[in-house]
Amino acid sequence: MSAAIVQLRELRCHFASGEGLLAAVDGVNLDIKAGEVLGLVGESGSGKSTMGRIIAGLQPRSAGDLIIGGQAMPRHYSRRQFKAMSTQVQMVFQDSYASLNPRMTILASLQEPLWSQGVTGAVARDKACYWLERVGLPQSAGERYPHELSGGQRQRIGIARAFIAEPKLVICDEPVSALDVSVQAQIINLLQELQTEHNTAMLFIAHDLAVVRFLATRTAVMYLGEIVELGPTPALFEGPRHPYTARLLAAHLDGNIKARKVIAANTGKAAGHKAPLATDSGCRFAPRCPMAEPACSANPPWLRPTKVDTEAACHRLADIEILKLRK
Numbered sequence: 001m002s003a004a005i006v007q008l009r010e011l012r013c014h015f016a017s018g019e020g021l022l023a024a025v026d027g028v029n030l031d032i033k034a035g036e037v038l039g040l041v042g043e044s045g046s047g048k049s050t051m052g053r054i055i056a057g058l059q060p061r062s063a064g065d066l067i068i069g070g071q072a073m074p075r076h077y078s079r080r081q082f083k084a085m086s087t088q089v090q091m092v093f094q095d096s097y098a099s100l101n102p103r104m105t106i107l108a109s110l111q112e113p114l115w116s117q118g119v120t121g122a123v124a125r126d127k128a129c130y131w132l133e134r135v136g137l138p139q140s141a142g143e144r145y146p147h148e149l150s151g152g153q154r155q156r157i158g159i160a161r162a163f164i165a166e167p168k169l170v171i172c173d174e175p176v177s178a179l180d181v182s183v184q185a186q187i188i189n190l191l192q193e194l195q196t197e198h199n200t201a202m203l204f205i206a207h208d209l210a211v212v213r214f215l216a217t218r219t220a221v222m223y224l225g226e227i228v229e230l231g232p233t234p235a236l237f238e239g240p241r242h243p244y245t246a247r248l249l250a251a252h253l254d255g256n257i258k259a260r261k262v263i264a265a266n267t268g269k270a271a272g273h274k275a276p277l278a279t280d281s282g283c284r285f286a287p288r289c290p291m292a293e294p295a296c297s298a299n300p301p302w303l304r305p306t307k308v309d310t311e312a313a314c315h316r317l318a319d320i321e322i323l324k325l326r327k
């Protein structure tokens with residue numbers, strides 16, 4: 001089994017609100033292994049971006065441990081610590097403008113991660129030129145500024161910037177959601193090629209389940225700050241155990257428009273739910289769960305092994321497994 005690049009232990013991120021502390025990430029335990037593609041899915045507001053940003057050092061956690069490359073990370077980084085961490089972890093954002101300085105040429109932007117590692121001059125420039133070509137852009141694009149490129153081209157640069165300094169983990173947060181459908185597949189293919197070529201671990205956050213099924217070795221399903229199901233992608237997609245995973249898959253993969261509408265209407269934001277208060281107890285899915293029983297709201301469920309090599313956090317896992325076997 002490959003070593004873990006990132007280990008999250010009881011990771012929490014709480015935001016102050018008028019009603020109390022909102023738990024955007026609430027007690028996540030997760031390992032990201034060397035070279036794997038871990039998909040992270042869940043509806044809007046479930047805490048996926050917050051988790052990615054904490055791992056990338058862009059958001060301080062409230063509690064718990066973040067271990068990168070075997071080293072415990074501080075909650076707040078000094079410049080030096082951030083620099084050291086970012087040699088291991090890089091991020092590709094949904095908004096391709098976010099990682100690019102509008103006043104820097106593309107070639108300079110590409111070299112920036114190298115400069116911060118002390119690689120400068122012709123070596124950095126040559127490497128940037130190589131990466132420009134590797135992500136499918138002509139050398140002339142190097143002299144341009146971010147606003148002169150299309151969204152797809154900018155995202156290619158964002159990807160080159162993430163990979164150029166050879167990090168161990170690249171976090172992609174909805175990397176194609178803002179792009180034209182016609183270029184989404186090209187960008188996904190590019191990410192897959194680079195991931196394979198460099199054996200870089202990838203945390204791939206997306207609401208498009210088909211893309212996650214295509215790319216990810218393992219998949220984690222997040223619901224209101226917690227991981228409710230985790231496991232090898234084929235097993236999880238073919239035999240979801242958690243009622244929330246089952247509902248998410250039914251809505252997206254079967255093209256069941258009605259179910260999709262129900263989910264949209266029930267998403268945290270659409271239904272007026274916010275991230276749960278840090279003091280809430282019991283299963284968070286209980287108000288929407290067709291299998292819920294009174295005991296579900298008494299105690300929080302925890303991840304337990306299923307019969308199909310996944311883990312699911314549901315008090316009624318044993319009943320669900322029996323139902324699946326009967327089918």
Ligand SMILES: Nc1ncnc2c1ncn2[C@@H]1O[C@H](COP(=O)(O)OP(=O)(O)O)[C@@H](O)[C@H]1O
Binds near residue numbers: 016023
């Ligand atoms: N900086 C912030 N301040 C207050 N609340 C936040 C902040 N960032 C995220 N949240 C809240 O945390 C929850 C999780 O958000 P997010 O991580 O963006 O979810 P996702 O990426 O799954 O859509 C949401 O309820 C969101 O409103």
Ligand code: SF4
Binds near residue numbers: 283286290313315
């Ligand atoms: S613990 Fe209960 S409410 Fe939660 S998912 Fe399982 S059956 Fe549903």
Ligand SMILES: [Mg+2]
Binds near residue numbers: 048049050
């Ligand atoms: Mg997000």
